Amino acid sequence: MRNIVFLFILIHSISFSQNKFTVYFDTDSHQLQLSELNKLDNFLKNKDAKILKLIGYCDYRASNGYNDTLASNRAKFVKGIIEKVTDQKQIEIESKGENFKQNSNLTLNRKVEIYYEEIPKKEIEAAATNDLNNQVITAKVGDKLVLKNLYFYNRSGVFRPESRPVLEELLAVMKKHPKLKIEIQGHICCQEGTDIENTSEVRALAVYNYLKANNIDPNRLSYKSFGSTKPIHKIPEKNEEERNENRRVEIQIIEN
Structure with missing residues (x-):
């Protein structure tokens, strides 16, 4: 009996620790209007969160089967956006259709609830496990250092x-070593040939602009795009780990 009580308390505490964010849909639509899209985009870009589950809902106006499909499509639509914005995969989806306690205000029934866990700040800070300063101290001109945990x-x-x-x-390394000059190099994964969207260049430039905006002399900085021409692992990659290692930003030591 004690084990059952403990299990109940554990399950309750886990579910209680989850947070919820809700977006709403127009009648008979599984796509979000612009205002709700903006709301979702702001949530995803400004919240350090791991998405756990999406639940789709409908109001009662239509058949049960139709509403179940519509609610499922709403959840899938939101899942697609989350995957594009955050790269989070394997998110659980559930459809409740009209089978829940309906609100008298029907607009509040046409929704998707997003359940998530906030990532503690200490975990985000711990993500920078790469001791870049020590690597720079021992590096020679021409060496390349991967900026690990740069997402x-x-x-x-x-x-x-x-x-x-x-x-x-x-930034701290650049300030600590005022003679250090680097070239920031962008790489992508998954596709051979031309980087059509210039993603690798855009990301190298983003790092360049960050340093420049924080008062690092641009004469100490340059950036270059390699697309998918210098993969660590052969393309197509075998798994997500190899893809992650191929899509990277490196710094090359130009002068130290």
Whole structure:
């Protein structure tokens, strides 16, 4: 009996620790209007969160089967946006259709609830496990150092919150070693040939602009895009680990 009580308390505490964010849909639509898209985009870009589950809902106006499908499509639509913006995968989806306690205000029934856990700040800070300063001290001209745990939103040069410690560490290194000159080099994964969207260049430029905006002399900085021409692992990669290692930003020591 004690084990059952303990299990109940544990499950309750886990579910209680989850947070919820909600977006709302127009009648008979599984796509978000611009105002709700902006709300979702702001949430994803400004919240350090791990998305756990999406639940889709409908109002009662239509058949049960139709509403269940519509609610599922709403959840899938939100999942697609989350994957594009955050690169988070394997998010659980559930459809409740009209099978829940309906609100008298029908607009509040046409929704997707996003359940998430906030990532503690100490975990974000701990993400910068790469001791860049020690590597710079022992590096020779021409050496390349990977900026580990530097993350961007999908196909963009916008840094994810977890990247702050890495950027701050790089900035501190540049300030500590005033003679250090670097070339920032961008790489992508997954596709051979031309980097059509110039993602690798945009990301190298983002690091360059961050340092320049924080008073690092641009004469000490340059940037270059390599696309997918210098992969660590052969393309196509075998798994996500190899893809992550191929999509990277490196710094090459030009002068120290």
